[in-house]
Amino acid sequence: MAAAATCSAGVLSSGCVASTAGPSGTTSFQRRSKTSGADAGGPRLLSIAGTRPSVRNGQLLVSTGLPALDQLLEEDKYNIYSPLLFKYFLAEGIVNGHTLLVASAKEKPANILQKKQKNILRIGIQSFGSPLWGDDICCTENCNNSHRLTKFLYVLRGLLRASLSACIITMPTHLIQNKAIITRVRNLSDTVVGLESFIGSEKETNPLYKDYHGLIHIWKIPRLNNLTCDESDVKDLAFKLKRKLFTIEQLIVNQASSSSGRSSLQEC
């Protein structure tokens, strides 16, 4: 898909923790946007609010609203946290005056905001593949029209590549019976993030995870215009939700502690 923030999960600092679209209306890119005003002779695209060029290859980036990369979210069970990240992405767009297109079979989608010249379009598709859209991939293992979903994603990606837009899709992968589709959808996406919530699982009562609500798995990050990508060393990430603040931290287990299995957690 066309643009996504490239800060890898390991680069999260406490200063980068997501801010809600509060009264001050600040974008999550505030601390990093020093480049946008600096170059008087820079390319025209720098003038679009809420964007900055990648330091690696000059590609235009938008913030997801959260410092973690989000393009495809695998929905957590009971769908509690993924709508929140979905809303963060859209909120970031509202703060910057980007155009939004929201598609949801669950609730009435928001109207498209006023059009502007040279603006970013943020597209959000919620619960892609769920039975509410009329697809049967959650119901049977061998479905005949499974390729309709993947064909849609492919053409969508083609449109995104050719335009100034970014798309976030959430998908209830725990409901999908056909495992092959999940792999194909992952291959068709640029970024894949999984959310594993602790609710209803044995991890909920595990003292190791008591401060957290779930784990975040970064399955894939974009490798665009480059041979390499910014893969971080940090692979154990957990998230927690305190009122409106969604934070992501590295999970570290302290082996030398007492038998109660306390873990020391490092904010990264």
Add this chain to the structure above:
Amino acid sequence: MFPELNNLLSITPERTEQGKLTLLCDAKTDGSFLVHHFLSFYLKANCKVCFVALVQSFSHYNIVAQKLGVSLTAARERGQLVFLEGLKSAADFFFHTQEEPHPLRFLREASAGNLQPLYQFVQDSLKPVDGGETPWKYPVLLVDNLSVLLSLGLGAVAVLDFVQYCRATVCCELKGNVVALVHDHKDAEDKENDILLNGLSHQSHLVLRAEGLATGFCKDVHGQLRILWRRSQPTARRDRSLTYQYKIQDKNVSFFAKGMSPAVL
């Protein structure tokens, strides 16, 4: 191209085998660096290249190729490179009516289609114009990748047929090479993809398989590459295979024997 990979494969742009099918495969990792390698390799070898690029945009390949010393824009302008940008073509095809037969016509078909228009496109791109004389050494078809065709509604058999036709024209008739990337969805119970992968593995002369490390992520070793040379004659000795580990850098990929990463020594 990556000079170290050329050494491992014992090839140079001046000296390669012709009439071969090379299969690139990746399992739980990103094998696209192999596509970039062969693209720049064959352009440097002065071959006519038809690149069916289904998963990324032209500018992506161009920017990486420039790091490897080749300009795709220049190659396209001088007629050495025919580039089919799948993503752009698919979007154009869906939203604008096309008069002439389109190589990706199967996208509009409701039931399982076939890839004959795409094969026609390849044939038209690589067959020498009447008159015979061509400044290029031999033609090469490069496909990135074949697995995505399964996501677009085609069956494994249709894709295998397509490869068979391309081999007949490009490898046997025109004495060129075919290089294609297929993903390996080992644990995903993707039967169609398994059929495609197995079918192609048996037809290939050379199989390059990039895998993630069994021990998980490592900053200094990004994966391992298995190289398998298949002998086509039944009387030949057994297939030869080698395994190396690699690290992808900004403009190069370095290869080393297992356990011999510079970070470890």
